[in-house]
Amino acid sequence: MIKTWELDPNFKNEILNELGGENLTACYQCSTCTLGCPITELVPSYNPRKIIQMSLLGMRTEVLSNPDLWICAICQTCTARCPQNVVVGDVLAVIRLLAEKAEEAGEIKIESPRPLFETAFLHTVEKYGRLYDIGLAMEYYPKREGSFIKGQKAMMDDYMAFGMRMFFKGKMGPLGGHGLLKGVLPSKIKQRDVMKKIFKWVEEKEKER
Amino acid sequence: MSVEKLAYLPGCPSEATALEQHMSTEAVFEKLGVELVELEEWNCCGAAEAEDQNLVYALNARNLAIAEKDNLDIMTPCSICYYNLARTNNALKANEELRAEIKGIDPSLEYNGTITPKHVIDVLVNDIGLEEIKSKLVKKVELKVAPYYGCYLGRPPETAFDDPDDPVLMDQLIELIGGENVPFSAMKTKCCGGPLMMTRGDLAFEMARKILETAKNAGADCIALACPLCGMMLDAKQPDVEKALNVKFEMPIVYITQLLGLALGIDSSKLGLQKNVVDTKKILGKVV
Numbered sequence: 001m002i003k004t005w006e007l008d009p010n011f012k013n014e015i016l017n018e019l020g021g022e023n024l025t026a027c028y029q030c031s032t033c034t035l036g037c038p039i040t041e042l043v044p045s046y047n048p049r050k051i052i053q054m055s056l057l058g059m060r061t062e063v064l065s066n067p068d069l070w071i072c073a074i075c076q077t078c079t080a081r082c083p084q085n086v087v088v089g090d091v092l093a094v095i096r097l098l099a100e101k102a103e104e105a106g107e108i109k110i111e112s113p114r115p116l117f118e119t120a121f122l123h124t125v126e127k128y129g130r131l132y133d134i135g136l137a138m139e140y141y142p143k144r145e146g147s148f149i150k151g152q153k154a155m156m157d158d159y160m161a162f163g164m165r166m167f168f169k170g171k172m173g174p175l176g177g178h179g180l181l182k183g184v185l186p187s188k189i190k191q192r193d194v195m196k197k198i199f200k201w202v203e204e205k206e207k208e209r
Numbered sequence: 210m211s212v213e214k215l216a217y218l219p220g221c222p223s224e225a226t227a228l229e230q231h232m233s234t235e236a237v238f239e240k241l242g243v244e245l246v247e248l249e250e251w252n253c254c255g256a257a258e259a260e261d262q263n264l265v266y267a268l269n270a271r272n273l274a275i276a277e278k279d280n281l282d283i284m285t286p287c288s289i290c291y292y293n294l295a296r297t298n299n300a301l302k303a304n305e306e307l308r309a310e311i312k313g314i315d316p317s318l319e320y321n322g323t324i325t326p327k328h329v330i331d332v333l334v335n336d337i338g339l340e341e342i343k344s345k346l347v348k349k350v351e352l353k354v355a356p357y358y359g360c361y362l363g364r365p366p367e368t369a370f371d372d373p374d375d376p377v378l379m380d381q382l383i384e385l386i387g388g389e390n391v392p393f394s395a396m397k398t399k400c401c402g403g404p405l406m407m408t409r410g411d412l413a414f415e416m417a418r419k420i421l422e423t424a425k426n427a428g429a430d431c432i433a434l435a436c437p438l439c440g441m442m443l444d445a446k447q448p449d450v451e452k453a454l455n456v457k458f459e460m461p462i463v464y465i466t467q468l469l470g471l472a473l474g475i476d477s478s479k480l481g482l483q484k485n486v487v488d489t490k491k492i493l494g495k496v497v
């Protein structure tokens with residue numbers, strides 16, 4: 001049921017104002033995006049068309065707290081197929097950013113661990129200039145599990161076998177013959193100060209939102 | 210041949226999980242007589258995890274600027290690096306204000322939009338050309354191959370260089386080297402699930418399963434692909450997918466540059482074929 005008194009008519013403008021959100025209002029609800037979506041194929045209730053419709057109607061809280069936002073695979077099939085040039089994949093990314101902001105403001109609670117994962121990933125980029133898989137996992141798992149010990153266990157469950165495979169194939173660690181601890185230690189660029197500046201700039205831009 | 214020298218962005222997986230893609234790309238281009246200048250001090254493109262477009266633009270402006278200083282087009286074997294470079298290039302070319310703002314972060318981010326980002330497959334087929342490659346082939350790779358393109362080569366339209374629903378460039382390379390493309394249209398451009406691996410492994414495994422299963426049912430000897438994240442999902446995680454879903458595929462997964470390298474007569478160890486997780490020995494027997 002739509003409670004009209006709870007609608008936020010400005011919500012669509014929040015999306016329209018962001019890079020990627022520009023063509024939102026061109027949507028004419030044809031469902032092409034949803035029909036081709038690989039996630040809808042697996043999870044029939046997943047419906048990007050509906051997320052767009054609810055956004056246009058101004059159902060801000062419902063949209064931002066929708067757990068489905070976090071199972072989009074960012075594959076851009078929807079974007080490629082939309083007859084109205086709505087950049088559907090980017091619209092969803094914009095909505096995820098707005099959801100993170102709403103969570104920071106205490107308005108909603110995000111159940112998915114995906115923001116933690118993305119943040120942990122980007123932290124390694126900010127710190128070293130390149131992705132550092134092990135650093136990512138060391139930050140992500142404990143945060144996701146709520147404790148260091150549980151995090152270590154979850155990490156081992158997911159990655160022990162994988163890690164050994166990488167080790168024996170010489171892709172990580174000393175068997176590679178391409179740098180003793182490659183993959184085990186972070187690969188760092190020298191201009192790490194530039195990375196710091198980039199992330200600081202992005203943070204400032206976010207505050208303008 | 211129109212291309213002699215390119216700036217080369219290997220991408221983060223090249224240092225660990227996709228080492229064989231990096232090795233085979235370098236070996237193939239050396240053989241083809243195209244010099245690759247590895248971008249000095251390249252940084253991560255932000256992958257699929259940088260959802261804020263400002264962050265994507267700033268990170269990729271730096272890599273573009275490094276290549277622009279040498280006045281070289283920039284090539285990457287990674288589909289996500291390509292997508293991020295290409296959309297940044299488009300955005301910065303079209304928007305002077307954004308260019309100035311990004312340059313304001315640090316002078317090393319000054320990019321003037323004078324070069325073009327390219328994906329390896331695009332360079333091979335459209336710049337070097339099938340004729341030129343053909344003249345250098347010394348072996349036939351008599352394999353049944355499932356050509357898997359994944360995302361970002363044919364979509365989104367803004368940065369695509371192949372057909373969104375039925376891409377053909379990799380098919381052409383496979384045919385050229387003596388391979389046979391098995392019917393695979395339904396899966397060619399389906400997402401591998403990679404971006405969900407760490408947060409919704411169940412969905413990611415299911416997505417990978419469909420691709421592996423279709424290739425197996427189509428009688429493929431291997432899947433050829435072009436993206437290190439797809440490689441991670443379909444090759445490095447294949448034993449995990451098998452275990453979780455109680456299936457067996459044992460489907461070799463190779464980078465297209467590895468297959469092409471074999472046809473160019475490059476030694477398999479130089480192409481990193483011992484580094485793919487699913488054993489590739491059985492496909493080597495079909496290189497004649």
Ligand code: SF4
Nearest residue numbers: 027028030031033082
């Ligand atoms: S394909 Fe485009 S126009 Fe159609 S419902 Fe999806 S976003 Fe709207």
Ligand code: SF4
Nearest residue numbers: 037072073075076078
């Ligand atoms: S980008 Fe997300 S919503 Fe769009 S088709 Fe892919 S998984 Fe579905």
